Every structure is written in structure tokens, then in C-alpha cells.
Amino acid sequence: MANAQSPVESFLAAAAQAAKVILETVEKDGFIHVFSHLDADGVAAAGIMGKTLHRLDARFRVRVTQWVDEKIIDVLVADKPQLLILTDFGSGYLDLLSAKAADFKVLILDHHQVAGETVNNGNFVQVNPHLHGLDGATEVSGSGVAYFVAKNVNAENVDLAPIALVGALGDLQDKNEERKLCGLNQLIVEDAVNAKLVTVEKDLTFFGRETRPIHKALASSTSPFIPGLSGEEDKCLAFLASLDIKLKEGERWRALRDLTEDEKKRFCSALADYLISRGLHAEVANLVGNVYVLNREEPWTPLRDAREFALMLNSTGRMDRPSLGIAICMGDRGAALEEANKVLEDYKKNITTYLSWVMEKPNRLREFEHIYVIYGESFINEKMIGTISSILVSSLENPEKPLLAFANIEKENAAKFSARTTEMALSKGVNLGGVMRVASEKYGGKGGGHNVAAGAQVPIDQVENFIRTVNELVGKQLRGEDVGSANNT
Numbered sequence: 001m002a003n004a005q006s007p008v009e010s011f012l013a014a015a016a017q018a019a020k021v022i023l024e025t026v027e028k029d030g031f032i033h034v035f036s037h038l039d040a041d042g043v044a045a046a047g048i049m050g051k052t053l054h055r056l057d058a059r060f061r062v063r064v065t066q067w068v069d070e071k072i073i074d075v076l077v078a079d080k081p082q083l084l085i086l087t088d089f090g091s092g093y094l095d096l097l098s099a100k101a102a103d104f105k106v107l108i109l110d111h112h113q114v115a116g117e118t119v120n121n122g123n124f125v126q127v128n129p130h131l132h133g134l135d136g137a138t139e140v141s142g143s144g145v146a147y148f149v150a151k152n153v154n155a156e157n158v159d160l161a162p163i164a165l166v167g168a169l170g171d172l173q174d175k176n177e178e179r180k181l182c183g184l185n186q187l188i189v190e191d192a193v194n195a196k197l198v199t200v201e202k203d204l205t206f207f208g209r210e211t212r213p214i215h216k217a218l219a220s221s222t223s224p225f226i227p228g229l230s231g232e233e234d235k236c237l238a239f240l241a242s243l244d245i246k247l248k249e250g251e252r253w254r255a256l257r258d259l260t261e262d263e264k265k266r267f268c269s270a271l272a273d274y275l276i277s278r279g280l281h282a283e284v285a286n287l288v289g290n291v292y293v294l295n296r297e298e299p300w301t302p303l304r305d306a307r308e309f310a311l312m313l314n315s316t317g318r319m320d321r322p323s324l325g326i327a328i329c330m331g332d333r334g335a336a337l338e339e340a341n342k343v344l345e346d347y348k349k350n351i352t353t354y355l356s357w358v359m360e361k362p363n364r365l366r367e368f369e370h371i372y373v374i375y376g377e378s379f380i381n382e383k384m385i386g387t388i389s390s391i392l393v394s395s396l397e398n399p400e401k402p403l404l405a406f407a408n409i410e411k412e413n414a415a416k417f418s419a420r421t422t423e424m425a426l427s428k429g430v431n432l433g434g435v436m437r438v439a440s441e442k443y444g445g446k447g448g449g450h451n452v453a454a455g456a457q458v459p460i461d462q463v464e465n466f467i468r469t470v471n472e473l474v475g476k477q478l479r480g481e482d483v484g485s486a487n488n489t
Contacts, residue, residue: 007132007133007134008132008134008184008187010132011127011129011131011132011134011148011184012148014126014127014131014132015127015145015148015149015151015152016152017125017127018107018109018125018127018149018152019149019150019152019153020152021083021105021107021125022052022053022056022083022085022107022149022153023056023153025058025082025083025105026053026056026057026058028082029059030059030081030082030083031059031060031061031079031080031081031082031083032053032058032059032060032061032081032082032083032084032085033060033061033063033076033079033081033083033084033085034046034049034050034053034060034061034062034063034085034087035062035063035064035065035068035072035076035084035085035086035087036049036062036063036064036065036086036087036088036089036142037064037065037066037087037088037089037142037317038064038065038066038317038318038322038383039088039170039171039314039317039318039386040166040167040169040170040171040310040311040313040314040317040325041088041141041142041143041167041168041170041171042064042087042088042089042142042143042167042317043064043167043313043314043316043317043322043325043326043329044141044142044143044146044163044164044166044167044170044310044313044325044329045087045088045109045141045142045143045145045146045167046062046064046087046088046322046326046329047143047163047325047326047327047328047329047330048087048143048146048147048150048157048160048163048164048329049062049085049087049109049146049150050062050326050329050330051150051157051160051329051330051331052146052149052150052153052154052157052160054330055154055156055157056153056154061079061081062326063076064317064322064323064326066382066383066416067089067446067455067457068086068089068090068092068093068096068097068446069096069446069457070096070100073096073097073100073101074100076101077100077101077104081104082105083104083105083106083107084101084104084105084106084107085106085107085108085109086106086107086108086109086110087109087110087142087143087145087146088109088110088111088141088142088143088146088167089110089112089142090106090108090109090110090126091108091110091111091112091113091114091115091126091128091130092110092112092113092114092115092116092433092437092446092447092448092449093115093116093446094114094115094116094117094118094124095115095116095117096116096446097118097124098116098117098118098119098124102119102121102123103123104123105123105125106118106123106124106125107125107126107127108124108125108126108127108128109127109128109142109145109146109149110126110127110128110136110142110145111128111129111130111136111137111140111141111142111144111145112128112130112136112142112433112448112449112450113130113136113433113434113437113448113449113450113451114126114128114130114131115437115448127145127148127149128145129145129184134183134184135183136450137173137450137451137452137453138173138176138182138183138452139173139182139183139184139185140168140173140183140184140185140188141164141167141168141170141171141173141185142167142171143163143164143166143167143168144164144167144168144184144185144188146164147160147161147163147164147188148184151191158191158192158195159195159197161188161189161191161192161195161197161198162192162197162198162292162294162296162306163329164185164188165181165185165188165189165192165198165292165306166306166309166310166313166329167310167313168181168185168188169181169292169306169307169310170310170311170313170314172390172453173185174289174290178289178290179205179286179288179289179290180289180290181290181292189292192292196295197294197295197296198292198293198294198295198306199292199293199295200290200291200292200293201290201291201293202288202289202290202291203256203257203264203288203289203291204256204259204264204267204268204287204288204291205286205287205288205289205291205307206218206221206256207220207221207222207307207308207311208220208255208256208308209255209256209257209291209305209307209308210255210257210299210300210301210302210304210305210308211255211300211301211302211304211308212255212256213247213253213254213255214240214245214247214253214254214255214256214259215233215236215237215240215247216233216236217255217256218236218239218240219231219232219233219235219236220348222351222355222391224275224280224283224286224287224394224395225283225355225391225392225394225395226271226274226275226278226280226283227278227280227395228278229274230352230355231352231355231356239270239274240267242270243263243266243267243270244266245259245263245266245267255300268287268288271284271287272284272287279397280394280395283394283395286394291305291306291307292305292306292307293305293306294306294309297309302341302344303328303333303337311344311347312325312328312340312341312343312344313325313328313329314347314387315340315343315344315346315347315348316328316340316343316344317383318347318381318383318384318387319343319346319347319350319383320383321339321340321343323336324336324339324340324343325340328340350381350384351384351387351388351391354376354379354380354381354384354388355388355391355392357379357380358374358376358388358392363375364376365392367397367398367401368401368467368471369471369475370401370402370471370472370474370475370478371401371402371403371404371467371470371471371474372396372398372401372402372403372404373403373404373405373406373467374388374389374392374403374404374405374406375406376388376405376406376407376408377406377407377408378407378408378410379407380405380407381407382407382408382409382416384407385405385406385407385416385417385418386405386418386453386455388405388418389403389404389405389418389419389420390418390420390453392405393420393421393422394422399422399424399425400422400424400425400428400478401425401474402419402420402421402422402425402430402432402474403419403420403421404417404418404419404467404470405417405418405419406418406463408460409457412457413459413460414445414457414458414459414460415457415458415459415460415463415466416455416456416457417436417440417447417455417456417457417458417466418453418454418455419432419435419436419449419453419454419455419456419470420432420452420453421451421452421453425478426451426452428477428478429477429478429480430451430474430477430478431451431477432449432450432451432452432453432454433448433449433450433451433454434451434473434477434483435454435470435473435474435477435483436448436449436454436455436456436470437454437456438469438473438483439456439466439469439470439473440456440457440458440466442466442469443458443459443462443465443466443469444458444459444462445457445458445459445462445466
């Protein structure tokens with residue numbers, strides 16, 4: 001009797017089945033519509049699929065959006081594609097897809113929690129780690145799922161492994177004690193290292209390690225966000241001067257990669273003391289971790305460090321320029337990269353503006369019994385609300401409370417919510433994906449995601465009701481209760 005497949009083997013078999021669906025469609029000259037999420041992971045997934053299909057000389061189109069709803073599905077099926085591929089989302093919209101796209105061949109390459117059921121007519125193929133007992137929040141990202149499918153399409157697509165790592169880092173899948181990628185992500189790391197595409201080093205994990213003067217890298221830090229230093233170049237200069245760290249080598253500014261081991265130790269020790277003095281003990285762990293160096297990218301450029309690459313992709317998606325990010329993932333190092341660098345600078349300025357705005361007045365960040373809420377309303381761009389919540393969740397006074405943030409989408413008469421939580425809350429039973437799904441459905445919206453990070457969209461006039469319900473559901477989970485269905489509250 002054959003041994004039962006392990007979870008990893010089962011997942012890889014599903015990826016192989018998905019690759020077969022793609023190859024069969026291309027062999028019949030079928031038109032393929034790829035649809036992906038707008039964050040770094042979604043843009044990376046779209047780039048991986050785009051490059052894979054381009055190499056097959058397939059007929060395809062790639063689109064990127066923030067969420068899925070009936071109008072968007074209508075647009076997708078209007079093209080009458082022979083295959084519809086959804087990357088980095090889809091598993092949370094199975095009922096909607098079954099209702100609107102039952103007659104189409106649909107391939108879902110996702111890593112979010114699964115909600116709903118698909119029609120059982122053979123048209124739907126889904127590759128999702130959760131279906132195989134694996135954790136999609138920490139073990140593989142949407143671009144990682146796309147990569148395993150691409151590798152099954154053609155072994156030469158192993159050269160897309162670095163892009164999958166960029167997507168995983170963009171989805172913060174290295175947020176663990178060692179600051180390293182694990183699970184299925186580690187298989188991708190091994191592919192990339194064996195192909196001499198990536199080098200893994202233990203080092204400081206700040207943005208700008210390859211490219212920015214040390215004081216600018218420190219000032220631009222948002223993970224961790226360092227009150228009093230982030231966004232304050234003059235104070236960062238003074239901080240570094242107090243440590244006797246030389247900022248220039250001749251006429252050239254030194255970057256973090258230029259620090260000696262002794263300088264790194266002094267820098268890390270002083271930063272750790274500073275964070276602890278501000279009550280940010282958890283942020284100390286974010287200072288050092290695995291650094292993923294992309295060997296084929298030019299030194300001293302933003303694409304050389306995988307975390308910097310991820311931030312660039314996130315900026316293109318959040319600033320309505322995802323085509324730039326997709327082009328870069330597919331190999332463009334000319335005009336698209338030059339324009340994306342400009343988008344990245346604007347993106348970081350916006351983040352600094354939004355963070356300062358939140359902190360200016362107490363009523364913009366409110367504490368409830370079981371959650372915190374950022375009232376972004378009409379000031380924060382709804383496409384960036386997830387970024388703001390990811391940055392601020394670990395700097396909150398009570399780490400047991402998840403953070404909910406929202407911004408209004410006036411033209412849709414809706415509010416976009418983003419929820420983030422910490423390891424401490426997860427250990428006590430919080431599952432934000434379930435909370436956001438249940439609460440949003442109660443008020444005519446849609447939601448879902450991971451246990452640690454989730455999102456929802458609800459009508460603007462239901463914002464306060466939604467917040468109240470999320471607070472109640474998180475309280476139930478903290479007490480060990482099952483939040484059940486949308487009718488349970």
C-alpha cells in the first residue's frame with residue numbers, strides 16, 4: 001500500500017495539476033486572463049505568471065486590483081477567456097466566483113484562508129496551502145504559489161524564484177524570531193541559492209541597506225517604526241554621531257552594508273536600548289535577520305536587496321502603477337525601473353505623512369476594549385491603509401489587541417478596512433481572517449484573509465457597527481469562543 005502524501009507533497013501535486021491546466025489551455029491557443037492583488041506579493045505573482053505565459057508565447061492579459069466584487073468579475077468574464085487565473089486572492093471569493101463564473105475555467109493560486117465553496121463541475125482548480133494543512137500566512141505567499149506552478153510549467157522558470165522571495169518578504173512572512181523565511185518559502189530559497197541567484201546573509205534588515213546613506217536608511221525605517229528617529233534625518237545624524245560611526249568614506253556616503261562588524265554591534269545595541277526605552281521591546285527583534293541578496297541585480301541598486309525590491313513593488317501597486325512593478329518582475333531594467341524609483345520616493349513620503357497625521361491627534365487612533373482603530377477616513381488613501389496598519393501594529397501599547405484601520409472610498413460609498421495583529425494575540429486564539437469575514441458579511445460587505453492580517457470592505461454608513469462587531473468578535477476569540485457564522489452576532 002502506497003504511503004499517504006505529506007502536506008508538502010500534496011501541495012506540490014496540486015501545483016503540478018495547475019501547470020497542466022495552463023499548458024493545455026496554451027496548446028489550444030486559448031486566451032488567458034490573469035487577475036492579481038495590488039500589494040507587493042500580488043504584483044510579484046502577476047509578474048511570475050506574466051513571464052511564464054510570455055515564455056509559452058501564450059495569448060494573455062494581466063490586470064491588478066485591490067479586491068474582488070461582482071463588477072470586477074463581470075469585467076473579467078466579459079473578455080470570455082478560455083482560462084481565468086487569480087493570483088494572491090480568489091480563495092476568499094469562492095461563492096461569488098461560483099455564481100458569476102461557473103461556466104469558465106478558473107485557476108486560483110492563493111494563500112489566504114478559504115471561504116465558501118466552488119461549483120463541482122470540474123471548471124475550478126485551486127492551489128492553496130490551507131487545503132493541504134499548511135499555513136498560508138507564514139509558509140508561502142501568493143507569489144510563492146505562482147512560482148511552484150510556474151516551475152511545473154517549465155523547469156527554466158526556476159529563475160523566477162527570487163521574485164517569489166520578494167513577494168514573501170513583501171507579505172512579511174519573515175516576521176518571526178529569526179527574521180527568516182521558512183516552510184515552503186525555504187524550498188524556494190534553496191532553489192534560488194542552488195541556481196546561484198540569491199545569497200543569504202545575516203545582517204541588519206533596514207530598508208536602504210544597499211543604497212542609502214546610513215542616516216537616511218535609519219530615518220526611512222518603517223519596519224520597525226522608530227518614534228523620534230523615523231522621518232527625522234537630523235536626529236538620526238546626531239544619534240549616529242553619538243556612536244562614533246563614520247558616515248562618509250572620502251566623498252562617498254557609507255551605506256549599512258559598509259559598516260564593520262564592530263560598528264554593527266554598537267549600532268544594534270544602541271538602537272535596542274533606544275527602542276526598549278520607548279517601551280518597544282518587540283521591535284528589537286526586527287533589527288537583524290536573514291538578508292536575501294539578488295546576485296544578478298546591480299550592487300548599490302534597490303533591486304539588490306529583496307526587501308527593498310518588495311517595497312518598490314508595493315509602492316507601484318499602492319500608487320496605481322502596478323504595470324511598472326510587473327514589468328520589473330518580468331525583467332525590465334530600463335524605463336520601468338527608472339519610473340518606479342520615482343514612484344517609490346513619493347510612496348515613502350506619503351507613508352511618513354500618514355504616520356505623522358495619525359499621531360497628531362488622539363482621536364485618530366482610538367482604543368476599544370479588545371482592539372485599536374485608526375480612523376483614516378478621507379485623509380489616508382485606501383490603497384495604503386494596509387501599509388499603515390502593518391507599520392503601527394507592533395508599536396501599540398497593548399500587544400494583545402489587534403489593530404483595525406480604515407479609509408473611505410467615497411466613489412464606492414464604502415470603507416476599506418485593514419486588520420493586523422501580533423504573535424501574542426494569535427497565541428490567544430485571534431483569527432482576523434474569520435473575524436473580518438463574519439463581521440463584514442453581517443453588514444453587506446466582504447472580508448477575509450489570514451489569521452495575522454486581513455481586510456474587509458463595508459458600506460460607509462455601517463462603519464461604526466462594523467467596528468463594534470469586530471471588537472465583540474475579537475473578545476469572543478480571546479475568551480476561547482467560536483465566532484461561527486455571520487448570523488451568530
